[in-house]
Amino acid sequence: MSRKSTPARQAVVTVAAWTVGFLIFFPILWIFILSFKTEGDAIRTPLGVLTSGWTFESYHEVQERSNYLLHFWNSVVLSVGSTILALVIAIPAAWAMAFVPGKRTKDLLMWMLSTKMMPAVGVLVPMYLLFRDFGLLDTRIGLVVVLTLINLPIVIWMLYTYFKEIPGEILEAARMDGANLRSEILYILTPMAVPGIASTLLLNIILAWNEAFWTLQLTTSNAAPLTQFIASYSSPEGLFYAKLSAASTMAIAPILILGWFSQKQLVRGLTFGAVK
Amino acid sequence: MATEHSRTAARLMVSPAVILLFLWMIVPLGMTIYFSFLRYNLLMPGMESWAGFDNYYYFITQPAFKSALVNTLLLVAGVLLITVFGGIALALLLDQPFRGQGIVRVMVIAPFFVMPTVSALVWKNMFMNPVNGIFAHISKSLGFQPFDFLSHAPLASIILIVAWSWLPFATLILLTALQSLDREQMEAAEMDGANWLNRFIYLTLPHLTRSITVVILIQTIFLLSVFAEILVTTNGGPGTASTNLPFLVYAQSLLNFDVGGGSAGGIIAVILANIVAVFLMRMIGKNLES
Numbered sequence: 001m002s003r004k005s006t007p008a009r010q011a012v013v014t015v016a017a018w019t020v021g022f023l024i025f026f027p028i029l030w031i032f033i034l035s036f037k038t039e040g041d042a043i044r045t046p047l048g049v050l051t052s053g054w055t056f057e058s059y060h061e062v063q064e065r066s067n068y069l070l071h072f073w074n075s076v077v078l079s080v081g082s083t084i085l086a087l088v089i090a091i092p093a094a095w096a097m098a099f100v101p102g103k104r105t106k107d108l109l110m111w112m113l114s115t116k117m118m119p120a121v122g123v124l125v126p127m128y129l130l131f132r133d134f135g136l137l138d139t140r141i142g143l144v145v146v147l148t149l150i151n152l153p154i155v156i157w158m159l160y161t162y163f164k165e166i167p168g169e170i171l172e173a174a175r176m177d178g179a180n181l182r183s184e185i186l187y188i189l190t191p192m193a194v195p196g197i198a199s200t201l202l203l204n205i206i207l208a209w210n211e212a213f214w215t216l217q218l219t220t221s222n223a224a225p226l227t228q229f230i231a232s233y234s235s236p237e238g239l240f241y242a243k244l245s246a247a248s249t250m251a252i253a254p255i256l257i258l259g260w261f262s263q264k265q266l267v268r269g270l271t272f273g274a275v276k
Numbered sequence: 277m278a279t280e281h282s283r284t285a286a287r288l289m290v291s292p293a294v295i296l297l298f299l300w301m302i303v304p305l306g307m308t309i310y311f312s313f314l315r316y317n318l319l320m321p322g323m324e325s326w327a328g329f330d331n332y333y334y335f336i337t338q339p340a341f342k343s344a345l346v347n348t349l350l351l352v353a354g355v356l357l358i359t360v361f362g363g364i365a366l367a368l369l370l371d372q373p374f375r376g377q378g379i380v381r382v383m384v385i386a387p388f389f390v391m392p393t394v395s396a397l398v399w400k401n402m403f404m405n406p407v408n409g410i411f412a413h414i415s416k417s418l419g420f421q422p423f424d425f426l427s428h429a430p431l432a433s434i435i436l437i438v439a440w441s442w443l444p445f446a447t448l449i450l451l452t453a454l455q456s457l458d459r460e461q462m463e464a465a466e467m468d469g470a471n472w473l474n475r476f477i478y479l480t481l482p483h484l485t486r487s488i489t490v491v492i493l494i495q496t497i498f499l500l501s502v503f504a505e506i507l508v509t510t511n512g513g514p515g516t517a518s519t520n521l522p523f524l525v526y527a528q529s530l531l532n533f534d535v536g537g538g539s540a541g542g543i544i545a546v547i548l549a550n551i552v553a554v555f556l557m558r559m560i561g562k563n564l565e566s
Binding site for chain 1 (some may be wrong): 282283286287289290292294296297300301307311350366369370372373374375376381382385386387389392393398400401402403407408410417440447449452455486487492494500503504507508509530535538539541542545546550552553556557560561
């Protein structure tokens with residue numbers, strides 16, 4: 001708490017923070033290390049693991065023996081597809097609520113949020129049956145729709161809090177100068193809204209990438225994203241540590257990198273603007 | 277300054293989102309409610325009949341329900357305890373100036389981005405496995421018997437795994453809140469001779485109250501629906517030792533094909549979540565006014 005920071009104090013804090021940080025990060029570091037080991041070396045003692053040789057073998061095997069690229073591609077299609085679809089629906093809605101607020105805008109926003117509070121398991125049965133009857137089980141299109149809907153409230157909320165910060169006077173000035181709705185959106189609002197939209201996009205891709213309820217329930221193989229693919233290692237295959245590590249590393253690496261870029265937006269997005 | 281014209285446009289722009297969310301909320305939920313009153317098993321198609329409250333009665337009176345309810349609450353409470361206290365401690369630590377702050381921050385946040393199936397499997401195999409896991413290696417090197425976490429303490433192990441995923445979330449939000457603390461006030465208190473503990477209790481903690489509430493409420497919403505971690509580690513077992521409400525509903529409806537019973541369970545889960553949601557909505561609603 002103290003602003004006075006003596007060298008000794010700073011040294012203690014530095015050591016403590018690095019130790020805790022390392023311990024929390026360790027599981028991720030460990031699968032990264034194991035992914036470059038042979039199966040035999042991967043189950044040795046920690047010291048044995050660290051002193052054994054390094055190899056790309058597991059990465060090759062994961063690619064060859066499973067349809068890894070298909071699942072990776074599915075994850076990309078599902079997360080990016082559902083995010084873009086959600087943005088297309090949410091941008092006009094958030095724009096309208098932020099700039100033309102009516103008496104019921106607040107209620108509307110709260111109601112949208114409330115749809116997010118419904119536990120997925122409450123609608124598992126009908127969703128499963130609807131998917132079965134419409135032939136949507138294990139299809140990417142069906143899952144894109146579900147992921148869009150479950151993340152739509154968060155997307156609208158995030159965009160709304162960003163749009164709210166754009167000063168309304170600018171729009172009024174533009175209107176005075178004779179700008180119509182179309183040019184207002186195109187030339188004034190869009191450039192100012194791009195950072196907010198980008199953050200929303202990023203956070204939503206992360207959430208959709210890691211979604212592990214509907215992706216596990218509604219896919220089996222063809223449309224299965226990485227969440228489902230990794231889950232298939234829970235059975236005997238889990239004993240193949242090196243391959244599990246290689247598959248996991250590839251599954252989390254892209255999102256880890258995106259996530260580090262979006263730390264700040266994460267707070268705003270996940271607390272619905274309650275903490276900025 | 278909105279004109280009639282722009283109001284109409286605004287309504288048009290909001291309506292797709294409203295209609296979609298409305299359908300999403302009303303259609304499946306309506307179906308769940310309807311199914312919950314039917315005797316409906318997927319193995320006996322065409323045999324559906326009205327069941328009244330029978331499904332609710334059977335769902336609630338089965339022995340698994342009580343343990344699932346207790347497990348659900350223990351899971352939420354356990355993870356909350358670890359993440360809130362751990363998060364406050366971590367946020368206080370990371371708020372201090374030290375070398376490599378940026379890197380440590382990134383390391384601490386990382387687990388949040390790991391997909392649930394990966395984190396569960398990594399903990400299950402690489403750490404908690406009684407033969408090859410790191411914990412087993414450590415206890416063997418210290419001369420102890422390795423402990424089979426997922427067979428002997430399944431729920432506690434799952435709590436640990438889920439807490440690892442959520443600790444970064446709590447830390448990040450509390451750290452963000454901590455950084456908006458009034459430094460001058462803090463220094464004034466320090467000059468007046470307030471010690472660390474007093475400053476923490478009377479200045480820091482009140483400042484964090486709001487964020488802590490938000491963390492608790494949002495996590496509760498997500499923690500009530502923990503599913504993937506259970507599916508890939510213990511499959512709800514041994515017995516029903518690590519079955520929570522979502523997992524019980526899943527097992528009943530998609531493994532036992534009892535649509536009616538599963539739907540009744542789903543509605544019970546919705547009611548449970550709504551109790552929490554009411555409080556969360558009030559918090560966020562207050563914020564919207566200010």
